[in-house]
Amino acid sequence: MSSVVGLTRATLAKDLRLEWRSKDAINSMLFFSLLVVVIFSFSFDPTAEESRQIAGGLVWVAFLFAAVVALNQTWAREMRNQVLDAYRVSPAPPNALFLAKVIGNFIFVTVLQALMTPLFIVFYNLRALGPAYQLPIVAVLGTWALVVNGTFFAAMSLRTRSREIMLPLLLFPISIPALLAMVEATGAILTGEFSAKFWIVLLAAYDVVFTIASLFLFGFVLQAE
Amino acid sequence: MTSSSKTLTAPAVVVTNLVKQFGRFAALRGVSAEFAPSRLYAILGDNGAGKTTLLRGLAGLTPPTRGNISMLGTTNLRSVCGQLGYMAHPSLLYDEMSGMENLGYFARLYDVNDKDRRCADVIRAVKLDPSLTRPVGQYSQGMRQRMSLARALLNDPKILLLDEPFSNVDVRSAREMVSLLAGLRDSGKTIFVVTHQASLLEGAADEFVWMEAGQIVSRTPELRPAETRLETR
């Protein structure tokens, strides 16, 4: 077990170092996220009252699009020079690789969110009328939900044609309950009209179920040629 | 040059009726062979003969459609993968990291003891400089090949699977690599080399294995001149 933790850490460190060295991926992603926020703001121009009700949906859809672009990059580095084969041939457990990728993506998407959120607040004059402390909880659980399945399906897409479109195609239907929960929870917190508790619990359940399922089944996906 | 005659020892690799099909294309059409330990095998043949597919099958990367592979006495390839070293035509290295950084990571995968020293030793063994901080992506092709070989040697594997290790390597470096491999063979490793440059292994390889159309057609201890090569059945 300790080897999984150690290997996850080593792989994550390696990925972060590589990401840092080829900064073009981060920069273009950040700019893309900015564009998404601006486009959305042009498309939906609500009053302050309305915006609190729909902001949950807007924000998470924007995050989803940014996340998909980021997720498609996930395995790209491992496919160059077929480095993934080097991992597959080694005795290292597949789960360490998966966890490292998920955590790396989580960090990456969170950085994007950190950029996009203040912009949304500014463009939509957002203010939380409900318990604002719940917002980071929703953000963490929701992002993990997207990223854990996204990383898994991105790995599955490697073995398919049209792999860039395969990822959202597989990810979106399965993510529907999580998306609904994220949107409703955010809306509930911003408007203060409902309690977000049920949605937070649902998100947590979703995260647990799919993290376990992914860990169980990733080995199969990795060993598929 | 073969090592002194051995008493009957268990074969390192046994392939039984190995078939590999990709859809309708049969890359391997029933390969059966035994390979003794502590030998250097050169695997030769035209493009499409199945050499790379065979090597990938031995490495555990491509599950066979039919047939069996037994390595070091077991058919559970996953259990012995820590004792394999694999090198392919792509470099299997991260372009943005230096040689030491690359090997440091792969050493973690194999749980190698005394990581840093082992990495430096292995890099020196392929006649490269461990202190080089240049990212591998900026290496010449020949240097990349040698670094890739170093990666394959990290875990001191009992069996080495090398696919085209000498391509794009200058003749002198190639000869150095061959004598390195011969030395490894003498110390007990079983080495499989797929190559188009058979002459480089003349004198070093114990056996030349010829493949054609997905089958092994002959195995000879010497590299014969092209005219007298056995015709395919």
Add this chain to the structure above:
Amino acid sequence: MKRVFPILAVLTGVLLSYALYEALIAAPTEQTMGDVQRIFYYHVPSAWTAFILFFVNFFASIVYLIWRANKADIVALVTAEVGVVFCTVVLVTGPIWARPVWGIWWTWDLRLTLTLVLWLIYVSYLVLRRFSSSGQTPLLAAVLAVFGALDVPLVYFSIWFFRTQHPQPVIGGGGSIDPRMLHVLLINWLAFSCFAALVCWSRYRLEVLRRDVDETLALEALLDPQAGQPRRAQTKTSSTGSAG
């Protein structure tokens, strides 16, 4: 076994005709909705049939993951295809029913939304099967099916709670149902199930045949070195170094 298929086919034909008669003519007219309500006898049984087929798909996928049985993969493929068809029926009849009766095309009705999500998941399943390389398809598809099945209870609960917070009309009405209508509903469900079984069976046999043909062709390629090989020039191996 050969006799069962025609018997089933005849039985299905009889049941479907009888069910049609019952649904369109014999069943009592609903008091508020009128004759439009009769689409209920297609909407609901299709949903039940689809859910059962997807359940079988989940089961077959698990069997494949554990035992790698080729037959299990075929069952999974077949039930997914037929299930998607029945799902489509539900999604089409729902709005057709809703529009004249409630004045709206769509509502986040529990059954309807669940069907929509299942439809999406299984269409993506079929796309995955089509787009992946043939060797890996059964494995990847089985994994996706497991994910889909794990998703279903989460979808159910999320929609259920959503509806408590945002009350929406219910298509098909809740509450009790006239026993005569229930009778017609069950007849239709039986007929649909037989029809689904018939179609699945045909598709299964077709797929088995198709795979047999593929295997035979693959075997031929195995024996004949010329078949299926990429074209390459016949060269003798040179003793000097040459490019790979």
